[in-house]
Amino acid sequence: MNSDEHKKNPTPTHSLETVLQAVQQVYDWLDEKIAEMNSSCQACGRCCDFDAYGHRLYVTTPEMLYFLNRTCQEMQFMTDGVCPYQKDGRCQARQARFSACRIFFCTGDNRRQYELSEEAVRRFRNICRQYDLTYRYIDLKYALSHPEVWFA
Numbered sequence: 361m362n363s364d365e366h367k368k369n370p371t372p373t374h375s376l377e378t379v380l381q382a383v384q385q386v387y388d389w390l391d392e393k394i395a396e397m398n399s400s401c402q403a404c405g406r407c408c409d410f411d412a413y414g415h416r417l418y419v420t421t422p423e424m425l426y427f428l429n430r431t432c433q434e435m436q437f438m439t440d441g442v443c444p445y446q447k448d449g450r451c452q453a454r455q456a457r458f459s460a461c462r463i464f465f466c467t468g469d470n471r472r473q474y475e476l477s478e479e480a481v482r483r484f485r486n487i488c489r490q491y492d493l494t495y496r497y498i499d500l501k502y503a504l505s506h507p508e509v510w511f512a
């Protein structure tokens with residue numbers, strides 16, 4: 361499947377660009393809230409190694425759509441428990457990365473991260489309602505390991 365096939369309009373009644381802009385607004389809001397937390401990250405990349413780190417992150421349909429259309433990277437899939445976009449500790453898809461990746465800081469305030477996650481999910485669910493998108497909430501490791509969940 362070529363990259364243009366990934367970028368087809370998700371809904372019959374709304375343009376893809378409108379949906380992507382709605383997702384961008386959630387990320388802009390989120391990035392502002394995350395900056396207020398003032399958490400630090402050493403860019404070690406350990407939390408992008410899902411197997412070794414042992415945590416679970418989740419992704420929603422609008423975020424997947426955004427990622428497919430906004431990342432400058434070719435779509436890659438996980439073969440070894442490590443996110444394929446992690447290189448030398450850094451995220452190669454940083455501009456398009458998922459809300460869970462934005463929110464998680466190993467030294468961050470867990471309660472605040474949970475609150476932000478819940479609110480982000482609520483906003484993504486609203487985007488699905490507003491733009492007639494099927495809402496899915498998927499384990500990110502599973503999504504990054506299964507091409508079919510992106511292109512179904």
Ligand code: SF4
Pocket residue numbers: 400401402403404405406407408464465466467
């Ligand atoms: S948040 Fe992730 S990349 Fe940053 S220091 Fe912690 S484990 Fe390393």
Ligand code: SF4
Pocket residue numbers: 407408443444445446447450451452453454457458461
């Ligand atoms: S998308 Fe980026 S931040 Fe998220 S798990 Fe992959 S490398 Fe880490």
